Amino acid sequence: MSIFPKRTIPGKTVTIHWNFNTSHLNGAHLFPLVKIGVKDPKGNITMLFKEHVIAFPDQKESKEEAPQKLKYLNKNIPLLVLADYLEGPCKREKLVEILTNIQSGRHYYFTYDIPNDAPLGKYSLISEVHNNGNIKYSKTRLDDHFWVEKISLVNVIAKENEKTAIICNHSEEPTPVKIVRCSIDVNGHMETQMEAFEMNPKDSKSISISEEKAFLLYNEEREIVALTEEFPTYLIKNHEIISISKKNGMDCLIEKEGDGAYWLSPETKDLWDKADGLLNKHSLSEKEKDVLQEMEKQGLIKETNL
Incomplete structure (x- = not known):
């Protein structure tokens, strides 16, 4: 499975990709019950898909020479899905197998809307294929999760010519952040200094700010928090x-x-x-x-x- 994006914030939407591959079937069809869902940090489960999905056995290869026939409809797989398989230890181990099965698989896409008041932290994906009392789980289940984050500016303390910004990680999970300090000369030329680190769960941190402008970026740099101004309009x-x-x-x-x-x-x-x-x-x-x-x-x- 693949999730985009892996890090998000309340009020956004996550897209989930699931590949159903049954090219190994021989002599019998399969009609299992498939369950796809999301479990939030508090243990609440939202089911996105719960249906029976039919799959047919692969055709037998003829020993006689014959013109090559198409076996599968063309699958327009997003490049993000392919790139996602290159990340994580679990996925590298199974890379060849997964990429081989992409064309023969059946691809499903689900969206999960994150409420504005959603709990922060780690969300786990549920992927279960029920057949004859047995359950088959996702091959990438160790990586089947995403994070909902929030970093905020708590206070700006001014003392003489220096400012200190107090920032807070509201999540119970570690959250990567990036500090960008901007200096602008009289000609309007901007120079930047950047620092990236990971904030601990529920941690507050003091950031020394001497530059004219400074910003905190998080959520894969999509979200920006102004650090030098309490009213950043x-x-x-x-x-x-x-x-x-x-x-x-x-x-x-x-x-x-x-x-x-x-x-x-x-x-x-x-x-x-x-x-x-x-x-x-x-x-x-x-x-x-x-x-x-x-x-x-x-x-x-x-x-x-x-």
Whole structure:
């Protein structure tokens, strides 16, 4: 079985792939009861599939020479499924067998919706094939699991010229995180320093922050937490709008669809240039906030939260 992604957060959806391979059958069909489900960290089970699945014996190979006939319909296997078989000790041992059976197998895909209030931690997959009182389990069952995570910023402590961010791992499982520290010079050039480590279950950690911007990335780097600002509401320009600089020094914005066009004054041009996605709304002056209000009405600048 394969799970995508292996790490997620509450409110998201996980896709589960199951391969039913019966190419070994000889002289008899098989019609077992198949159960596919998910067990959460509290032991609650959600069944995704519970049906009888029929399989027919493979055809006998003729000893006489004959034109090659197709035995299977083409299977459009996602590259992520193939790549997943290359990971983990269990899967490397069975790699040749699994890849050989991919074309002859029957592939099923299930989705599991994770509630917003779902428990954090390790979720295990259930894969059972019941036949004549016997149960056959997944060959990859040692790797058939995924994690639901949550890392949050608890507090930002400022002392003299230094800041300390207190972060917390709310899960009862170890969680990998990455710290990105950003330094920006007077010319707007950004330099970054990165550090990756694993947070222990239910652990809190102090992160020293001296840079102007710092962020925590987790959940395979899909989730980002701002560490240097308690109110991380940022401004970003509308990238669906075309920006044109005229030879006379005037700048204008043109909508890709429609006839809308906007000439930029020095004040609006300054805010447009600064709205790079990391400009904190709370850092604006009162005059800039008035300019922002008008640009937001026109859909030129939007708010975003990390």
